[in-house]
């Protein structure tokens with residue numbers, strides 16, 4: 001439904017702007033997101049230098065998974081804080097579940113990145 005803030009119709013450029021704005025907010029305001037993206041980009045660049053395309057796709061996928069979980073977690077936390085500033089058991093459970101999802105995605109990302117770093121390092125020496 002159209003409103004003052006939401007115009008009807010399909011606007012791919014506007015959609016792209018919204019996506020980039022969301023990414024920029026998450027990376028600029030959350031150090032925990034920014035440093036993981038930087039680490040992934042470093043390993044991605046090394047995979048490109050060595051033309052390790054399956055590794056590149058793998059790192060891209062686990063980074064995407066981690067980033068999606070981090071973005072949803074940030075959005076859920078923001079929504080919770082907007083709705084309730086006081087201590088609330090339901091908010092605690094919602095935030096804890098969201099944090100658990102992020103934790104799992106970070107574990108997968110970290111294991112994959114360590115594995116890939118080791119593999120790419122072995123090509124270097």
Ligand SMILES: Nc1ncnc2c1ncn2[C@@H]1O[C@H](COP(=O)(O)OP(=O)(O)OP(=O)(O)O)[C@@H](O)[C@H]1O
Nearest residue numbers: 030077084085086087088089091092093095096099
């Ligand atoms: N309003 C609240 N009521 C009850 N428990 C809360 C509330 N806010 C936060 N918590 C508890 O504190 C934990 C951390 O919440 P917080 O919002 O600080 O997230 P965080 O992971 O530290 O995120 P960030 O570092 O991005 O701020 C939650 O997982 C939850 O257990």
